[in-house]
Amino acid sequence: MLVNKQTINIAVVDDHPIVIEGLQKILPQAFSITDIKEFVTGISFINFLKEKLVPIDVVLLDITLPDRSGIDLCKEIKLLSPTTRILAFSNHNERSIILEMLQSGASGYLLKNVSATELITCIQEALNNEITFSQEVKEILARADVSALKQLPSLTRREKEVLKMIAEGKTSIEIAKELFVSPLTIETHRRNLMQKFDAKNVAALMKLASELKLV
Amino acid sequence: MLVNKQTINIAVVDDHPIVIEGLQKILPQAFSITDIKEFVTGISFINFLKEKLVPIDVVLLDITLPDRSGIDLCKEIKLLSPTTRILAFSNHNERSIILEMLQSGASGYLLKNVSATELITCIQEALNNEITFSQEVKEILARADVSALKQLPSLTRREKEVLKMIAEGKTSIEIAKELFVSPLTIETHRRNLMQKFDAKNVAALMKLASELKLV
DNA sequence: TTGAAAATACCAAAAAACCCGTAGATTAAA
DNA sequence: TTTAATCTACGGGTTTTTTGGTATTTTCAA
Numbered sequence: 001m002l003v004n005k006q007t008i009n010i011a012v013v014d015d016h017p018i019v020i021e022g023l024q025k026i027l028p029q030a031f032s033i034t035d036i037k038e039f040v041t042g043i044s045f046i047n048f049l050k051e052k053l054v055p056i057d058v059v060l061l062d063i064t065l066p067d068r069s070g071i072d073l074c075k076e077i078k079l080l081s082p083t084t085r086i087l088a089f090s091n092h093n094e095r096s097i098i099l100e101m102l103q104s105g106a107s108g109y110l111l112k113n114v115s116a117t118e119l120i121t122c123i124q125e126a127l128n129n130e131i132t133f134s135q136e137v138k139e140i141l142a143r144a145d146v147s148a149l150k151q152l153p154s155l156t157r158r159e160k161e162v163l164k165m166i167a168e169g170k171t172s173i174e175i176a177k178e179l180f181v182s183p184l185t186i187e188t189h190r191r192n193l194m195q196k197f198d199a200k201n202v203a204a205l206m207k208l209a210s211e212l213k214l215v
Numbered sequence: 216m217l218v219n220k221q222t223i224n225i226a227v228v229d230d231h232p233i234v235i236e237g238l239q240k241i242l243p244q245a246f247s248i249t250d251i252k253e254f255v256t257g258i259s260f261i262n263f264l265k266e267k268l269v270p271i272d273v274v275l276l277d278i279t280l281p282d283r284s285g286i287d288l289c290k291e292i293k294l295l296s297p298t299t300r301i302l303a304f305s306n307h308n309e310r311s312i313i314l315e316m317l318q319s320g321a322s323g324y325l326l327k328n329v330s331a332t333e334l335i336t337c338i339q340e341a342l343n344n345e346i347t348f349s350q351e352v353k354e355i356l357a358r359a360d361v362s363a364l365k366q367l368p369s370l371t372r373r374e375k376e377v378l379k380m381i382a383e384g385k386t387s388i389e390i391a392k393e394l395f396v397s398p399l400t401i402e403t404h405r406r407n408l409m410q411k412f413d414a415k416n417v418a419a420l421m422k423l424a425s426e427l428k429l430v
Numbered sequence: 431t432t433g434a435a436a437a438t439a440c441c442a443a444a445a446a447a448c449c450c451g452t453a454g455a456t457t458a459a460a
Numbered sequence: 461t462t463t464a465a466t467c468t469a470c471g472g473g474t475t476t477t478t479t480g481g482t483a484t485t486t487t488c489a490a
Contacts, residue, residue, distance in 0.1 A: 016328045022237030113231045169419030185438050203417045204384030210425030
């Protein structure tokens with residue numbers, strides 16, 4: 001597939017200068033690149049795209065950035081520049097995060113421990129409009145485990161509110177006073193919460209809520 | 216301090232090839248290095264040290280490695296080669312982890328988002344037998360926050376056991392049956408747990424335990 | 431405007447948790 | 461071999477949660 005060097009415009013959004021240096025060493029070996037556009041913050045890349053001076057073919061996008069989440073950034077990039085292929089480039093190996101990035105418009109997902117050859121292959125595939133993953137990501141996606149299936153129940157605004165207050169150790173009566181409703185109402189919310197989480201009591205409820213980062 | 220390029224032997228233990236590439240681009244700009252010794256696993260570096268062919272002046276040590284924890288590795292390195300200066304090179308920005316690395320013999324701690332110049336300065340300082348931190352690490356160490364002080368209460372074996380079972384949603388009676396003790400005993404454990412965590416009820420207890428990753 | 435979802439509310443009883451204090455037996459460390 | 465910590469256990473009480481069924485009012489989107 002790789003006959004000779006293609007000329008592409010590539011950008012990197014990553015707050016790790018070392019990583020950027022590494023990419024600058026590797027990428028020119030495989031691609032013809034005038035220069036790699038580097039960005040340390042999400043906002044700076046967005047501003048660059050808005051100027052529309054150079055169309056970007058591929059952007060390697062870190063998820064953990066100082067200013068905003070890579071998930072949100074991904075959506076914004078895709079809206080501003082739909083032809084740009086976004087490759088998430090991250091240390092996060094959680095299935096949920098990978099899928100969320102794809103949902104947000106990413107064309108692939110690479111873990112930062114990829115080898116140089118793997119990285120190049122993935123960029124190639126992305127340029128061919130294929131979806132692409134590094135080896136380890138493929139394995140993560142392959143093992144669709146059960147725990148992922150018990151996805152977080154959808155809670156109403158009030159339920160989330162009550163859940164947080166339960167986590168703070170407040171009793172139903174205290175919560176009721178604070179929210180200006182009847183304690184009986186809180187009891188109902190409580191019951192619905194436990195039903196949604198399939199929890200036997202608050203202890204189990206809090207453990208699940210905690211794992212799902214809802215409190 | 217930097218009059219002219221020093222000749223040093225430097226090693227990198229990191230499972231991210233990209234990072235290694237980046238270092239290979241940056242370090243030769245400041246130091247005279249024959250070649251940077253690269254290791255992707257902890258065990259391979261240990262084996263290298265055992266051969267004692269080349270004395271290593273400085274090693275940049277990632278904490279998250281495929282085979283073993285950087286903390287343990289750090290101790291082993293220091294025992295095998297006491298003159299080697301170890302610089303932790305990691306993404307972890309938790310105060311506790313930084314201190315643990317120092318406790319294990321590291322001469323400094325750098326976050327992976329350091330700039331090239333900062334990295335070079337730190338290596339310089341390490342070579343001068345000084346302890347050294349990247350800017351962000353200094354700030355982390357400076358803000359000795361209160362939350363760190365309310366360290367995790369020391370739980371007895373039995374208490375940890377009971378805590379886990381509470382998290383599973385079991386009642387005191389169920390736990391008592393499972394552990395072949397009186398329910399009253401479990402109630403006592405429960406009470407002591409809540410006292411140690413300064414929690415008003417199980418909900419608050421579970422939240423704290425969850426945050427401290429005890430369940 | 432008309433449903434469906436959400437938030438509100440009640441009753442009553444059983445179960446569990448929480449709060450006091452106290453204290454013997456068993457381990458493990460000094 | 462003492463001490464200190466841990467595990468065990470009790471009584472007696474109050475408070476809170478949990479369970480089960482039911483039902484009215486708001487709110488929001490189709």
